[in-house]
Amino acid sequence: xxxxxxxxxxxxxxxxxxxxxxxxxxxxxxxxxxxxxxxxxxxxxxxxxxxxxxxxxxxxxxxxxxxxxxxxxxxxxxxxxxxxxxxxxxxxxxxxxxxxxxxxxxxxxxxxxxxxxxxxxxxxxxxxxxxxxxxxxxxxxxxxxxxxxxxxxxxxxxxxxxxxxxxxxxxxxxxxxxxxxxxxxxxxxxxxxxxxxxxxxxxxxxxxxxxxxxxxxxxxxxxxxxxxxxxxxxxxxxxxxxxxxxxxxxxxxxxxxxxxxxxxxxxxxxxx
Amino acid sequence: xxxxxxxxxxxxxxxxxxxxxxxxxxxxxxxxxxxxxxxxxxxxxxxxxxxxxxxxxxxxxxxxxxxxxxxxxxxxxxxxxxxxxxxxxxxxxxxxxxxxxxxxxxxxxxxxxxxxxxxxxxxxxxxxxxxxxxxxxxxxxxxxxxxxxxxxxxxxxxxxxxxxxxxxxxxxxxxxxxxxxxxxxxxxxxxxxxxxxxxxxxxxxxxxxxxxxxxxxxxxxxxxxxxxxxxxxxxxxxxxxxxxxxxxxxxxxxxxxxxxxxxxxxxxxxxx
Numbered sequence: 060x061x062x063x064x065x066x067x068x069x070x071x072x073x074x075x076x077x078x079x080x081x082x083x084x085x086x087x088x089x090x091x092x093x094x095x096x097x098x099x100x101x102x103x104x105x106x107x108x109x110x111x112x113x114x115x116x117x118x119x120x121x122x123x124x125x126x127x128x129x130x131x132x133x134x135x136x137x138x139x140x141x142x143x144x145x146x147x148x149x150x151x152x153x154x155x156x157x158x159x160x161x162x163x164x165x166x167x168x169x170x171x172x173x174x175x176x177x178x179x180x181x182x183x184x185x186x187x188x189x190x191x192x193x194x195x196x197x198x199x200x201x202x203x204x205x206x207x208x209x210x211x212x213x214x215x216x217x218x219x220x221x222x223x224x225x226x227x228x229x230x231x232x233x234x235x236x237x238x239x240x241x242x243x244x245x246x247x248x249x250x251x252x253x254x255x256x257x258x259x260x261x262x263x264x265x266x267x268x269x270x271x272x273x274x275x276x277x278x279x280x281x282x283x284x285x286x287x288x289x290x291x292x293x294x295x296x297x298x299x300x301x302x303x304x305x306x307x308x309x310x311x312x313x314x315x316x317x318x319x320x321x322x323x324x325x326x327x328x329x330x331x
Numbered sequence: 332x333x334x335x336x337x338x339x340x341x342x343x344x345x346x347x348x349x350x351x352x353x354x355x356x357x358x359x360x361x362x363x364x365x366x367x368x369x370x371x372x373x374x375x376x377x378x379x380x381x382x383x384x385x386x387x388x389x390x391x392x393x394x395x396x397x398x399x400x401x402x403x404x405x406x407x408x409x410x411x412x413x414x415x416x417x418x419x420x421x422x423x424x425x426x427x428x429x430x431x432x433x434x435x436x437x438x439x440x441x442x443x444x445x446x447x448x449x450x451x452x453x454x455x456x457x458x459x460x461x462x463x464x465x466x467x468x469x470x471x472x473x474x475x476x477x478x479x480x481x482x483x484x485x486x487x488x489x490x491x492x493x494x495x496x497x498x499x500x501x502x503x504x505x506x507x508x509x510x511x512x513x514x515x516x517x518x519x520x521x522x523x524x525x526x527x528x529x530x531x532x533x534x535x536x537x538x539x540x541x542x543x544x545x546x547x548x549x550x551x552x553x554x555x556x557x558x559x560x561x562x563x564x565x566x567x568x569x570x571x572x573x574x575x576x577x578x579x580x581x582x583x584x585x586x587x588x589x590x591x592x593x594x595x596x597x598x599x600x601x602x603x
Contacts, residue, residue: 237593238591242590245562272595274595275603276579276599276601279598280583280598283558283580283584284558286558287559287561290558290562290563291562307555308555311552312555312559315513315556316514318511318514320510321504321505323546326548327547330547330548330551
C-alpha cells in the first residue's frame with residue numbers, strides 16, 4: 060500500500076449492526092449492500108470495511124456473500140472485518156481486488172491463526188493495540204510498548220513491516236477514563252513514527268468514541284476529534300459515511316493536507 | 332504568564348467592527364461593552380482582546396474608555412489590540428490587571444515603538460510572523476525563519492523570551508494559496524518548540540480563516556480547523572465567543588487535554 064499526504068476514509072457502513080445490512084444478509088439480497096457500497100465510494104471512501112458479524116453454523120458463506128454484494132457496487136479495496144479465520148479466508152478467496160485483514164492483536168489465538176493468513180497471502184493487516192488478554196491499555200506508554208511487541212511478532216512471523224496497520228483502539232468517552240483514553244490515542248499516533256523510525260500506517264474506528272450514544276451532539280464531537288486525529292498524523296479513519304460532519308471534516312483535512320483548491324459550495328453541501 | 336495543559340481562548344468580541352461595540356464607543360456608553368465582556372468570561376474566555384480601531388484626532392481616549400468598560404464587566408486579563416503606540420500606552424495606563432500587547436512585527440516602525448513598550452512595562456507581547464514589509468510569508472519555512480528573527484530582535488531589546496507570544500498569521504481560505512497557508516500555520520505551530528528549544532506560547536486569530544465570508548458552513552469549518560490547531564499545540568486561540576461551535580470545540584479539547592470529566596449535557600447546550 061502507498062502512503063497518502065492526507066487521511067483516507069474507510070467506510071464502516073457494511074456492518075451487521077446496520078439493520079439494512081442485517082436484513083439484506085438474512086435474505087441474501089445483494090442489492091441493498093451494493094447500493095450502500097456505491098454510495099460510500101461516491102462520498103469519497105478509499106475502501107469499504109465488511110463486517111458480517113459472527114458466522115453461524117448454517118450460514119457459513121456470509122462473508123463470501125457480503126464480498127460479492129459489495130463488489131457489485133464498487134471496486135474499492137475491502138477491509139475484511141472479522142475475528143474468525145474461516146470468515147477471513149472466505150473473504151480472501153472472494154476478493155477480486157485489494158484486501159486488508161482487520162485484524163489481529165497479541166491475543167495468542169489471533170497471533171496463531173490470523174497473522175499467518177496475512178503473511179501467507181501477502182496482505183496488509185490491522186494490528187490492534189490490545190493487551191494479550193484482549194483488554195484496552197491504560198496509557199499511551201502502554202500502547203507504544205504493545206505496538207513495539209506487535210511489530211516484533213509480525214516481523215518474526217514474516218510480515219513485511221509496511222503491511223502492518225496499527226489501530227490504537229479508541230475507547231468510548233463514556234468510560235470512566237474516556238477523556239484520558241482519547242488523549243492517549245492521539246499521543247500514540249503522534250509518537251508512533253518515532254518508535255518505528257519511519258512513517259507508519261494507523262487506523263482508528265471513530266464510532267467507538269460515542270459508542271451506544273444517541274445524543275445529538277455526538278456527530279459533531281466525532282468530527283472534531285477526527286480533525287485532531289488528522290493533525291496527529293492518522294493515515295486511515297474508519298467512519299460511518301452517513302455521518303456528514305465527519306465526512307466533511309475529513310474532506311476539509313484532505314484539502315488542507317493535500318494542497319487542493321477550496322470550495323465553499325462543496326462544504327455547504329455537507330454542513331448545512 | 333504560566334503555561335496551561337490545554338488551549339486558552341481569547342475573546343475577540345470587543346472589536347470596533349462589531350456594530351454593538353461601535354455604537355457604544357461612539358456614544359461613550361460602557362454598559363453594552365461591559366455586558367459583552369461579562370458574557371465572554373461566562374463562556375470560558377481566559378482573556379479579552381480589546382480592539383478599539385484606529386484613533387481619531389478628537390477621540391484620543393478610545394482605548395481608555397474601552398478598557399474601563401471591559402473592566403466593568405470582568406477582571407480577566409486584556410489583550411491591547413492596536414498598532415498605535417499611543418493607544419497601547421492608554422491601555423497600559425488604564426489596565427487594572429494583567430495586560431498583553433497585541434502586537435508587533437519585524438516592520439521597523441513597530442520594532443522601534445511597540446516592542447520597547449513591552450520591555451519597559453515587562454508585559455507579554457504578541458509577535459506576528461510577517462515580513463519586515465508587513466506581508467504574509469509564503470511557507471512554514473519562511474514563518475520559522477521570521478520567528479527566529481523575532482526572537483533575536485526581542486531578546487536584544489531586553490524582552491524576556493517567555494513573554495513573546497508568536498502569532499503565525501492565518502490567511503483567509505479564499506486566498507489563491509489559502510489551503511497551503513492553513514497547512515503552513517499548522518506546521519509552524521508543530522515545529523516552533525523544536526526551533527525555540529522549548530515550549531513556546533502561540534496565538535492564532537481564527538476569524539481570519541473565513542474572513543469576510545458569510546457562508547453557513549463557515550462556523551463549522553472554523554471549529555474543525557481549531558481542533559487541528561489544538562492538536563498542533565496552539566496555546567491561545569483568538570476567537571469570537573458567539574461562534575458556539577468553536578467554543579464547544581475548544582471546550583472539548585480542554586476536556587481531553589486537561590483530563591477533565593466529560594458531560595454530554597454540556598456539549599448538547601453548545602452544539603444543538
